[in-house]
Every structure is written in C-alpha cells, then in structure tokens.
Amino acid sequence: MKEEEIRPKKIFDEYLRLAAQDTHTYFDQTERRKIACPACGNLGSIAFEKSGFVYEKCSRCQTLYVSPRPLAEAFSRYYLESPSSRYWATTFYKETAEARREKLWKPKARQIQKIIWEFFSKSDTYPTSMPSIETNSNYDLLQDTLVVDIGGGYGLFAEEIRRLLPREPIVIEPAPHLAEVCRKKGIRVVEKFLEDIQPDDLPKTPKAFVSFELFEHLHDPMSFMSGLHSLMQSGDLFIFTTLSGNGLDIQVLWENSKSIMPPHHLNFFNPQSVKLLLERTGFKTLRVTTPGKLDIDILSNNQSPIGDRFWSTFLSVATDAEKQIWQSWIAEQGWSSHMWVVCCKP
Numbered sequence: 627m628k629e630e631e632i633r634p635k636k637i638f639d640e641y642l643r644l645a646a647q648d649t650h651t652y653f654d655q656t657e658r659r660k661i662a663c664p665a666c667g668n669l670g671s672i673a674f675e676k677s678g679f680v681y682e683k684c685s686r687c688q689t690l691y692v693s694p695r696p697l698a699e700a701f702s703r704y705y706l707e708s709p710s711s712r713y714w715a716t717t718f719y720k721e722t723a724e725a726r727r728e729k730l731w732k733p734k735a736r737q738i739q740k741i742i743w744e745f746f747s748k749s750d751t752y753p754t755s756m757p758s759i760e761t762n763s764n765y766d767l768l769q770d771t772l773v774v775d776i777g778g779g780y781g782l783f784a785e786e787i788r789r790l791l792p793r794e795p796i797v798i799e800p801a802p803h804l805a806e807v808c809r810k811k812g813i814r815v816v817e818k819f820l821e822d823i824q825p826d827d828l829p830k831t832p833k834a835f836v837s838f839e840l841f842e843h844l845h846d847p848m849s850f851m852s853g854l855h856s857l858m859q860s861g862d863l864f865i866f867t868t869l870s871g872n873g874l875d876i877q878v879l880w881e882n883s884k885s886i887m888p889p890h891h892l893n894f895f896n897p898q899s900v901k902l903l904l905e906r907t908g909f910k911t912l913r914v915t916t917p918g919k920l921d922i923d924i925l926s927n928n929q930s931p932i933g934d935r936f937w938s939t940f941l942s943v944a945t946d947a948e949k950q951i952w953q954s955w956i957a958e959q960g961w962s963s964h965m966w967v968v969c970c971k972p
Contacts, residue, residue, distance in 0.1 A: 653678065773835075781804075
C-alpha cells in the first residue's frame with residue numbers, strides 16, 4: 627500500500643492548508659491551559675511549536691502532546707463548523723472513499739471480526755465463516771455482540787462490518803453532516819459526543835466498542851476513557867487505532883511530520899504509554915501492536931526535511947524490496963506509527 631492511494635497529495639495538502647487557516651480563526655483568541663502528560667500524569671517539557679500550538683514531550687513515558695491546550699468548547703465549535711472539518715467530511719471522504727474502503731476499511735472489518743471471535747470464543751483458531759450453533763457453545767454470545775463505532779464518520783467501516791457480523795452496528799457521530807450520511811446508508815446513529823452518551827442510549831447487550839484514528843484528536847483522553855468505562859459492561863471490548871509518537875516516520879520527521887497537524891492531532895501515545903492510560907482508567911490491556919505499512923513510504927514522500935544521514939541515504943538508494951523488508955521489521959518490532967490497541971473492561 628502507498629500513501630498516495632489513501633491520501634492523495636493534492637487533496638491532503640488542501641486539507642492541511644484549510645486547517646492551518648482554521649487554527650487562527652478558532653484558536654487564536656481562546657483560553658489555553660497547561661496540562662500534564664495524558665498517559666502518566668508527569669509534567670512534560672517543550673519539544674517544538676507548530677502552527678501556534680506547543681507540543682510537549684513526557685520524559686517518563688515519551689508521550690507527545692499539546693500543552694497548553696485550548697478549552698474543549700473551542701474544539702467542539704471547530705469540529706462542528708470549520709471549513710477544514712467540512713472539507714474532510716465531504717471532499718476528502720468523497721474523493722477517497724472507495725480506495726480507503728478497499729485498502730483500509732475492509733481489512734479493518736475483517737480484523738475486528740477476528741478479534742471478536744478470539745475474545746468471545748476464547749480460541750485463537752479463526753474459522754473461515756461464523757460457526758453454527760451446533761459447533762460452538764458461544765454462538766449466542768457471538769450472535770448478540772454489538773459493534774459500536776465511536777466517531778464513525780462516513781460509515782464505511784459500519785458498512786463493511788455489518789457484512790461480517792450478524793448484528794447491525796451502531797455509529798456514534800456528533801458531526802451533523804456525517805451523521806446524516808450514515809443515516810442515508812441505513813446505519814443507526816447516535817448523534818452525540820461520547821462524553822454525552824447515556825447508558826440508555828445503547829442496548830443492554832455484549833459490545834465491542836471501536837474507534838479508528840480518533841484517539842489523537844481527543845481533548846481529554848482520560849475523561850474519554852473514564853466515560854467509556856462507565857458505559858461498558860464487564861467483559862465488553864474496546865478496540866482502537868491511533869498514531870504512535872514513537873513511530874519511525876514521526877520520529878524522523880518530527881515537527882515536519884504531516885501527521886503532527888494541530889488542531890487535529892493533540893495526543894501521540896506509544897505502545898508503552900497507552901498501557902499506562904488504560905491501567906489508570908480501569909481497563910485491562912489485551913494486545914498492543916503496530917502493524918503499519920506506510921512509515922517508509924511516508925519518509926520517501928517527504929525527504930527534503932530529513933536531516934539524518936542514514937535515512938537520507940537509505941531512502942535514496944534502497945530498492946522497493948529492501949524498503950518493504952524494513953517496513954515489515956519496523957511493524958513487527960513495535961516501531962511503526964500506526965498502532966492497534968485491544969483492551970476490555972474486567
């Protein structure tokens with residue numbers, strides 16, 4: 627997979643341009659407050675400034691995060707009203723929907739199905755199709771498991787997961803234009819921020835909550851996790867993907883990384899620090915992996931700001947096969963910037 631396939635440069639650069647403008651419109655005059663590390667609570671130190679936002683790095687757990695941070699109200703207004711959010715929800719999604727469906731959402735849906743099977747059946751042998759009631763004693767539980775997609779966006783994941791699991795998913799989506807897109811696809815939507823969800827908004831059934839590329843946007847990750855914990859029943863799953871600040875392309879590009887783009891991406895946990903947050907909020911960590919495929923390709927597409935001699939040389943002379951070997955090794959060893967986390971409420 628190549629970055630251009632899921633983030634065409636022309637469209638993505640326009641999104642970044644609009645976002646840069648929106649940082650002034652929505653955040654120049656807003657109050658900001660210094661925060662501690664969202665993973666471990668330690669006080670960080672300044673790493674760099676970008677587009678008027680200061681990023682700090684925690685010396686204890688290496689989490690990268692924005693501090694001082696604008697108030698939550700400013701972000702709510704931004705996500706509901708800003709031109710860049712609207713562009714992402716309309717033009718970007720529309721232009722890349724089918725490519726992202728094939729390259730991202732279908733594989734994600736299959737992976738979620740596999741994780742749910744492994745967790746509820748207590749088996750690491752994945753069947754080629756869902757089991758019948760005669761062959762698996764946990765069939766009723768599997769049949770009843772509800773997938774709740776937090777920040778479901780354009781509904782592409784919901785469309786794919788409902789092809790694989792018996793129960794219709796639910797999307798939690800606060801943005802009105804995205805919520806309406808999902809409804810038009812026949813997807814059940816709860817049009818609220820997660821923090822505003824009440825237990826009665828969701829059915830009383832075993833659930834697998836999921837979120838994709840949402841965690842880096844959260845204004846208050848601990849509050850989010852605590853709120854989610856209160857909605858979950860014992861045994862429910864939470865599966866999410868996010869950006870690892872210790873991932874190769876982010877570490878090499880640092881403030882020049884397009885992944886570090888305020889006001890959107892505020893938190894960059896890593897495989898070690900995300901476990902600290904889960905522990906602090908009452909979750910049990912089941913699995914943390916970094917199965918990313920794009921780190922080397924992202925570096926190849928952004929060579930001009932790279933000052934490291936090794937990476938400059940490698941990207942210039944390595945063959946595609948050699949780059950793929952490195953990418954696979956980086957992912958396997960936990961150093962990709964694309965991170966998957968599987969946890970549950972004990």
